[in-house]
Amino acid sequence: MAGVGPISQDWEPVVIRKKAPTAAAKKDEKVVNAARRAGAEIETLRKSTAGTNKAASSSTSLNTRKLDEDTENLSRLGSFFGLLETYSDFTLCILEDDRVPTELKKAIMQARTDKKLTQAQLAQIINEKPQIIQEYESGKAIPNQQILTKLERALGVKLRGKK
Numbered sequence: 001m002a003g004v005g006p007i008s009q010d011w012e013p014v015v016i017r018k019k020a021p022t023a024a025a026k027k028d029e030k031v032v033n034a035a036r037r038a039g040a041e042i043e044t045l046r047k048s049t050a051g052t053n054k055a056a057s058s059s060t061s062l063n064t065r066k067l068d069e070d071t072e073n074l075s076r077l078g079s080f081f082g083l084l085e086t087y088s089d090f091t092l093c094i095l096e097d098d099r100v101p102t103e104l105k106k107a108i109m110q111a112r113t114d115k116k117l118t119q120a121q122l123a124q125i126i127n128e129k130p131q132i133i134q135e136y137e138s139g140k141a142i143p144n145q146q147i148l149t150k151l152e153r154a155l156g157v158k159l160r161g162k163k
Helices: 029-038 060-081 087-097 102-114 119-125 130-138 145-155
Strands: none
Touching (some): 102 130, 102 145, 119 130, 119 145, 130 145
16 A cells, blocks of 8 residues: 555556347347337248248249250150150050060069069169169069169079070
8 A cells, every 4th residue: 555545547448348139130020029029120031932842033934934945845756756645645555565574574474483582682692772673573664774783683583685
């Protein structure tokens, strides 16, 4: 206590504050209710795509136009060849023609039973789902060259080409 007289400070006061609230914090229900109680003005907006699975920038009109053009082109193609009238007929024609032939499904079943394998076991050997084997043997599948190659290797039988 060497000095006489009042003690004075030459320091500036420092105020420590929290960070400004983020956008998510401003939307919090507690914050909104507190603002209402304080009498603050609150603005609420509803997004036009809220609750839907659509992106804000998705443009359906462009996609629709492209689909219409493709359908028109295919119907022209069908009319040109005198085979098809609409896109759906074209699709149906492709699906009916490309199924597994009877000879192939019989050959797969015969080779599988000769090896004493179930459909599930054969599917596991070729790393495919059992449903694939079932579709091939029932004639519902559209032939895939990779799957046929796997079947040929697993069964030890030639399924394509001359026998």
